[in-house]
Amino acid sequence: MTDKLLLRALAGETLPTPPVWMMRQAGRYLPEYRATRAKAGSFLDLCYTPELAAEVTLQPLRRYAFDAAILFADILLVPQALGADLTFVQGEGPRLSTVTSVADLARLGPVDDIDETLSPIYETVRILRRELPADVPLIGFAGAPWTVATYMIAGRGTPDQAPARRLMYSDRATFEALLDRITDATIHYLLQQVRAGAEVIKIFDSWAGALPGTEFAKYAIAPAKRIVDALRAEHPDLPIIGFPRMAGGNYARFAVETGVQGLALDTSVDPAWAADHLQPRTCVQGNLDPLLLVQGGQALTDKTKETVRAFANGPHIFNLGHGITPDASPDNVHRMLEAVRG
Ligand code: CP3
16 A cells, blocks of 8 residues: 555545645745745746756645645646747736637647647656655646636636637637647646656646536536546556536536546535535545635634544545635644644
8 A cells, every 4th residue: 555645545545634735835925936936037937947846846845744746837838838929927927829710729839749848847747756755746737628728718817717708609619629739738748747757637627617507518527538538548547636616516527527536626615515425436635715824823723624524534635725825824834734633
């Protein structure tokens, strides 16, 4: 049996204390991250410099006894590797060249060429597998096709993903061709991460909740299932975590139809409902409100313990319901870990 608690939970084991990691655990709330990022020059330079990307991946593990590391990269590297122009504007977020027509789609490069851009990411994975402690598994990841498409269509983050939903209604053929291209690229990218040493894969569908109920199966479930099936064909035992954020009741259907071993729960999911409806067949991960790591105090301790208790009767990975924010206090992470491990 493996001593990697995260893998045991994903295999369905109910553990006395859940393994713990945090979304965005390598990030701006840590002064050492800000220093390495400054040294790299920009966020994208940091992602594409394997030694520095490995360094920021390891930083949170030196401070905290987390049970997993997550590769430092970004979901928008895949569109960039397909030929989209990508920049991160300080304080504003990503900007990309847009894809809204057949002509735009034709300008994207072939999936076979994406490693020309993405090979440094695989090198980061190889470095991490050498340097991580033996009991800490490495999580690789990619964005889900719908979420990645929302950025490619709008050219930026949007509050309601309206540009992507409008393309879905106005030109379904182009919309679906774009999703297919992203899905193919994502399969290739994730297989390369696993070949380089990633032990778990997480698929981030951060905007799954913006899909109308009737489209959720087509554009959240079906692409995720295609990715899961393709990874399993080469790596039958690979654990995969899905994160259809804000999917509500669709979480249950997502789990059954994609066959993921793990479901990352967003902050809105009631743990009692998830324990009854999701945990009997799938390991759940989550779902503390990240704001509590800004707030701290007794509320942080109480809510952390409440989350652990709610999921104590089945396989559970303790995490936040979304990424830790730059204004969170590093000391509060210690407080959270003490509350989880009691
Ligand atoms: O530690 C980790 O979790 C691993 C690294 C990671 C990053 N982004 C680093 C990052 C992961 C897994 C992601 C995923 C990601 N990226 C998602 C899905 C998860 C989610 O949060 O919903 C999305 C939607 C993105 C796209 C993205 N990247 C945006 C919209 C932004 C700008 C907003 C922001 O938070 O600054 C980023 C930048 C980004 N990605 C940062 C980090 C640490 C901050 C960049 C900086 O240092 O300035």
